[in-house]
Amino acid sequence: MVSIFSAPLATPAQLSSSPSQQSGIPEPLEQKLNLVACRLIQAAGILMELPQPTISTAIILLQRFYLLAPISTSPLLPTSLASLYLSSKLTEHPQKPRDIINIFKYLLSPASPLHPPHLRHASAAGPSKLRNTSNKNLYYVSEGDYTALRSLLLATEARILRTLGFNTTVHLPYTLAFNYLQSLGVLSSSRSDDPSNSNAQKEGEEGGLYTPLQHDKLVSTTFAYLTDLLASPSRVYLTHHPHEIAVAGIYIAARDHGVKLPMQWWEVWDVDRETLGFLMVVIRAGTYNGDTSSDGNGNGNGGGKIWIVEEGAFEDIDGGMVVAIGRESVEKEAEKLRNS
């Protein structure tokens, strides 16, 4: 019964000494790469039509792994591939390595919406100036590349498992948040327990605290915050239990929608004021500086776009940024940051 509240968490010592930083990757760069890994896995998961729990599990596994292994020896791409592959098995939605590799190839190709627009033309036309490869390899995985990537993926999976001590228990806050919302009585004004029917049932009925449309919004806003928190630089999924994250998501979503909740309701689920306050700050801080559009508030638009390439230069453009995940590019950027 209690087991769903006892997923592994990082210790303060682990949080203060990042192996990536020790191996010469400055903290801002590590945060950027963490954010980009979340974006990539999320995008790949959506394209593969995987459920959000599978995607979230992959991201949490990746974050736990980088708590103990440096990015310099375990590059971002194979680790992202392996995390998603592993979580697809753990959540009983197994995927083929081939499909995952193909999807990531697309996401890093010039055709991808994640590709920086100012580079798209240059990359697509003629041999790339960034890489001495022929153009066609930008779009598909050759047989040789596939074999190499596949064995890299499987080796990385084994490495993730042994680094985590084979404890792959991941508990997500989504179902808890949904249960809590139901218990708070803000999802339905009548006795109906099934929120999927609530739209039909509530029509014409006198609404209680809330109208049906807003019920759905409250749930989806809560879930959006929970998913956003995955990409937070504070990595709260490594430091906080799912019930605490669930309560924080509900708190802020309810405030967004102007829903009144009982006094100190969070205490019912064993969350104290300090924890909730801290998570509020984390949520409000968003995922990275200059990116205000992703905190779910809708204020702030334009800037904050993140573009991802495999190898290339790190750039800041128009309030957005270009991040390269390849080993060489990361090393080059780390060196640049260390020298400046």
Add this chain to the structure above:
Amino acid sequence: MGRWDTTTAEDAAEAARRKAEKEAKKAQKLERQRKAEEEAAAAARRRQDEDHARSLSVSDEPPSKRRKVSTEPDDGAATSTPTGKGSTAVNGGEKDTTETRPLRFPAPQIKPSNSVDDYEPLNRIEEGSYGVVSRARHIATGEIVALKKLKLEAETDGFPITSLREIQTLMAARHPNVVNLREVVVGEQLNQVYIVMDFIEHDLKTLLDDMPEPFLQSEIKTLMIQLLSATATIHSNWIMHRDLKTSNLLMNNRGQIKVADFGLARYFGDPCLPLTQLVVTLWYRSPELLLGAQKYGTAIDIWSIGCIFAELILKEPLFQGKSEIDQLSKIFELMGVPTDEEWPAWRRLPNSKSLRFPRTKQTTGHLLRSKFPLLTTNGVSLLSGLLSLDPAKRITAEDALKHPYFKDDPKPKSEAMFPTFPSKAGQEKRRRLSPSAPIRGDAPQLFGEVGLAGRSGLFAGMEDEEVGGGFSLKVH
């Protein structure tokens, strides 16, 4: 948890506070007495004296601290506070009523696997199709453990999903009657992975084979309670074991059985999804699985428990089918042919179309009464509940634990009163019973895993195979 009903929480806290106050008073009284007394030589002696003195001196209120022999249900944590520390307990109690304190949940650390070099190998116990089990000693502590090496050499898709499930479910299913997973250790090569579990001396299958007399009714009750409570916990954690059988039930010399081998276990959901029906060793496989049901639930484990219950009484497996068809007919022989009233959904199962059974008064209804003449009425009632043909009507582990059978005389035997047995796995390799370990295709009539590999066709033409062997003795 537990804060849903604030009034009960407050009541409990209030009760605890009052109890603690009494404790404090008594502690002071005792303190005075003790000072008067001569110092006893041994600490144990003194505690006894105190108990005596207290029972003599206290007349106005019931003694709140007694010897462990008396079981007072309401004497919870409060009485366990040692005398003399009562005053601190009072403070704690009062604080609790004024201010809420959120529960803190434990979190295991994120840490890498240890090396297999931490263990010194002793002897090989058993080799199965998906691993080798050996006895080993933890060098740092000297503790004896069972080490199961996973067979990963042939894996082409990375770490197998079944092994992921095995480790995940074993980690989640913590229970005194489930074998304890200590850790997962690794060798230098990426494909060297070992599951470390407590070493348990016996397995129930070998014990049953070697015992001159079957277990007593009182012993069977204890074993069944242990098995059912472990299964209830597993099921409430949304896990199905899918391979319960006597050779997967380990037993130590302290009268405890431990459910082992979660190699086929997995999480399930509600509503259930289509799952593979080629699970559970044939002799313990439920009729809905044999009839090809793709959607099944925890009832398949309950059927296996029914078979185990019967086996504990009979000292031999209840339904020893040679093939899936033979297994079904053996089941229907004893439990009766399914009728539409008894099991409304059975006609819709894939394999039921090909079956024709005479449905007369003689063939319907079970014959457990005559098969188990010495079993009490409640015993027969429990067995028929566990072996109900319709999975929807099969008793749950939770309900089975409340069955009157366990309240009848003879009462369940205390674990400490169980006899001990010489260990088969302790020193030498376990004796192998006729056809050896479940190497794929070797004993296909018994092992669902063979079917998992898409070899269900092998079940055909196995009628001539020898009956009764094929069990591998698993210690893990």
